[in-house]
Amino acid sequence: MKKKYDIAIIGSGIAGSCLATILAKHGKKVIVFEAKNHPRFAIGESMILETSETLRAMAELYNIPELAYHSSENYMPLIGSSHGVKRHFSFLHHEEGKKQDKDKAFQAVIPNQPHGHELHLFRQDSDQFMVTTAISYGATVYQDTSVSEIEISAEAVHIQSSAGEFDADYIVDAGGFKSILAEKYQLRDFDLKTHSRTIFTHMVDVPDYHQTGLSKEEYGFPFSVAEGTLHHIFEGGWLWVIPFNNHDKSTNPLCSVGLQLDPRMYPEDKSISAQEEFFAFIERFPDLKKQFENTKAVRSWTRTGRIQYSSKQVVGDRFALLGHAAGFIDPLFSKGLYVSFNSVSTLAHLLLENQGDFSAESFQSYEQQTLRFVKAHDRLVANSYKSFMNHKLWAVYKVLWLLGAYTEYVKLTCIRKVTDNRNDYYNEIQTLSLTGGGFEEYAKLAEKIDSLAEKVDIHDDAAVEQAVSEITQFQADSISPKHVIACSAS
Ligand SMILES: Cc1cc2nc3c(=O)[nH]c(=O)nc-3n(C[C@H](O)[C@H](O)[C@H](O)COP(=O)(O)OP(=O)(O)OC[C@H]3O[C@@H](n4cnc5c(N)ncnc54)[C@H](O)[C@@H]3O)c2cc1C
Numbered sequence: 001m002k003k004k005y006d007i008a009i010i011g012s013g014i015a016g017s018c019l020a021t022i023l024a025k026h027g028k029k030v031i032v033f034e035a036k037n038h039p040r041f042a043i044g045e046s047m048i049l050e051t052s053e054t055l056r057a058m059a060e061l062y063n064i065p066e067l068a069y070h071s072s073e074n075y076m077p078l079i080g081s082s083h084g085v086k087r088h089f090s091f092l093h094h095e096e097g098k099k100q101d102k103d104k105a106f107q108a109v110i111p112n113q114p115h116g117h118e119l120h121l122f123r124q125d126s127d128q129f130m131v132t133t134a135i136s137y138g139a140t141v142y143q144d145t146s147v148s149e150i151e152i153s154a155e156a157v158h159i160q161s162s163a164g165e166f167d168a169d170y171i172v173d174a175g176g177f178k179s180i181l182a183e184k185y186q187l188r189d190f191d192l193k194t195h196s197r198t199i200f201t202h203m204v205d206v207p208d209y210h211q212t213g214l215s216k217e218e219y220g221f222p223f224s225v226a227e228g229t230l231h232h233i234f235e236g237g238w239l240w241v242i243p244f245n246n247h248d249k250s251t252n253p254l255c256s257v258g259l260q261l262d263p264r265m266y267p268e269d270k271s272i273s274a275q276e277e278f279f280a281f282i283e284r285f286p287d288l289k290k291q292f293e294n295t296k297a298v299r300s301w302t303r304t305g306r307i308q309y310s311s312k313q314v315v316g317d318r319f320a321l322l323g324h325a326a327g328f329i330d331p332l333f334s335k336g337l338y339v340s341f342n343s344v345s346t347l348a349h350l351l352l353e354n355q356g357d358f359s360a361e362s363f364q365s366y367e368q369q370t371l372r373f374v375k376a377h378d379r380l381v382a383n384s385y386k387s388f389m390n391h392k393l394w395a396v397y398k399v400l401w402l403l404g405a406y407t408e409y410v411k412l413t414c415i416r417k418v419t420d421n422r423n424d425y426y427n428e429i430q431t432l433s434l435t436g437g438g439f440e441e442y443a444k445l446a447e448k449i450d451s452l453a454e455k456v457d458i459h460d461d462a463a464v465e466q467a468v469s470e471i472t473q474f475q476a477d478s479i480s481p482k483h484v485i486a487c488s489a490s
Contacts, residue, residue, distance in 0.1 A: 005031040005140075007351060008159055008168035010147045010181075013042060014123070015323030015340040016174030017130035020139040022062045022348040030139040031168065033161050035146040035175075038131050041299065042123035043200065045242050045256050046229045046334035047072070047086060049110060049409040052118060054341040057416045061425055062348070066133045070126055072116040079129075081251040084120030084244040086110060088228035089334075090221070091398070092209070093391050094285040095234065102214050104391050107221040108402055110228070120229070120242050121337075122252060147180060152318050170351065170358050171319045177309065179325035187311040187321070192374075193382035194308050196237065196330050197268065199278050200258030201297040206241065212290040229334065232288055235389045236265035239288065240331060254298065260330065262385065263306055274301035308378070314370045315363040320347055326370050329377040332384060333401060335434065339373050342429065349426045365430060376434040380404070383453040390464050393453065396471045400449050403479065404435030404442060411437030445478040 007023055009016045012034035023030045052071035059068035069078050075085075093104035110118050135141050142163045149160040150171060157171045173181040182188055208226035210216050216224050230241040242256040259278055269277050275297060282288040310327040314320060323340040346366050354362045380401060387394035415428040436442030449471050456467040 003031075003166050004156075005029045005166060005168040007031075007170050007172065008033070008157060008166060009172045009174055009322075010179075011035075011174040011176060011325070012038070012127075012131045012134070012141055012143070013174060013176065013323065014044075014127050014130050014337070015344055016172070017127065017134045018058075018067065018341065019172060019174065019322060019344045019348055020134040020141070021064060021067065021130070021137050022058070022344070023351060024134060024138040025062060025064050026352050028351070030134075031166060032131075032134065032139055032141045033145045033147045033159070033163075034131070034141065034143045037143045038128040039124040040127070042127050043256075043258075043302075044331070044336050045121050045123055045244075046240070046331070047118040047121060048334045048338060048405065049118065050335070050405065050412055051338040051341060052115065053409060053412040053416065054338060054345060056115075057412070057425060058341065058345050058348075060416065061345075061422045064133075064137070066129075069129065070119075070121060072118050075116070075119045076249065079119075080125070081249050082122040082125045082244060084122075084242065084250065084252075085247045086118040086120050086228045086242075087112075087223045088117075088221075088225075089231065090225040090228055091231045091233055091394075092213075092225070092287075093233050093388070093394065094288065096284045097286070100213060100285075100287040102219055105219050105221075106395075106398065107219070107223065107225070107228075109222060117228075120244055120246075120256070122244050122254070147175070150181060150184065150319075152316070154317075157318050169318070169356075172322050172347065173319065173325045174322040176324040177328070179321055181316075181319055182311055182321060182325060185313070185316065187313050189310040189312045190306075190308065192308045192310060192329070192378045194329055194378050194385065195262050195264055195306055196260045196308070196385070197263045197304055197306055198258055198260050198331075199274050199301060199303045200240075200256065201275075201301045202254045202299050203257050203295045203297050204253050204255070206243065206255040206257065206295045207291060209241070209287075209291050212293075213287045231332070232285070233388045233394070234285060236385075237261040238332065238388065239282070241291075255295075257292075257295070258331070260332070268303065268305070274303035277303070310371065310374045310378075313360075314367040315360050317360050318358045320363055320366065321370075322347060327374040329374065330381045332381050333405070335377060339370075339377065339434065342373065342432070343370055346426060346429065349422050353423075369430060369432075373434040379450055380435060383450055386453060386458055389458045390461075392468050393456070393458070393464055396468050396475070397449070397453055399475055400446060401435075404446065407437035407439055407442050408432065408435050409437075411439070441478060445474060448474050 151158040244252040387397040431438035
């Protein structure tokens, strides 16, 4: 006989496990299917303020302290020594064949107050922690169990898995890019502005960049670049360096390294291995070559095609796509986990409140929010990649990214402080669009700057100069004390 559950979840990644924890804690009969076995490798390691803040909010609103274990204030004592610190985002702009120019470098420090700097999640540990939490709150988790087929009827969802057949009232596909529901209903949408592919691994013996390049003092940075997420940026791509071994208490020697390339400019070279392609590519930039001279990969390299995708539909009758199953843009500003947790928060609320109504209509707000976030993410990242082609444009465009991130964080913090129940929190976060905190002033400024960045011919120096001067003027007009006070008040 088939077992009947309230909610079935495909995938016990961080999104599926987090949702399972909330639903199980609040009395739902939940089953989770995981094709692999924890601990298992996962990518998505760099945290941001908005991610931590969303975790804090979910911990409070759903009364589950464990959900905040990965937020910044808890990371050292509670999470343990396998994670790295992230005190900043650093960007070093490189040009082919030239030494890195210290005037084309930038460090955005993550404020230490009030919750502490951010962190680099060692995902095999954090994901295992989250799935363990789901189990301890009562979710049934089948590891080593693949879902192979799903039938959705008017009465129920029928699931075929390698552990047998199951029925549920509702199914959440948190199975990542290869989501079987996205495939079954042909939901994938690739009409996005950003184009990047990735080559990544975990390495040992990755030196602090300052040992092979210019010193922290020469850059005038408050922190070593190794104490945060380092972005080496260049025309057509960027390279991430995310160390886990960057604080005294670390017992983890690994460093995550990944190269993002625009495939239209740098198509995959199938005649060589991923590792060969990585090292051949960084030969172009003398300071990158130097930093990676003695490094060694400790797991096989992953090389993908284009990584951007969205979904034409995120919900249907009796189903929803969650996290990576719904869409993804690029790791550039580390927003993936924020997007995932924000979606978990909204979907959990609707599943607990929509008493027995599993129609697509009753989950429309979730779909709209997910697609709004994907669209905003795509525009921000596509324009950033474009600006990497001319440092003058990047120097002003990055201000929009920073402003959008801080205002989003401020708004999230305010929402948590002024709401004391899930319904109000849910209503408030419907005003967000990933960046800018839903503030009208930000939306207007972003529209002007993004339109200019999209329009400008990046190969025409005079046109870029003109766009830069207009963007600088917009920023000066918009980011005045008057606007800061208006935003703080609202
Ligand atoms: C290259 C790259 C870099 C990134 N870097 C960052 C970053 O720095 N910061 C950040 O915030 N985010 C980043 N992200 C995004 C981040 O990885 C995602 O937000 C997050 O991992 C999504 O988690 P998830 O639970 O949705 O999916 P996943 O972690 O992919 O989990 C899906 C799970 O489903 C299981 N599964 C799949 N199909 C089935 C099936 N049929 N049956 C049973 N189980 C199944 C899989 O085994 C897997 O365990 C990055 C993403 C990429 C691609």
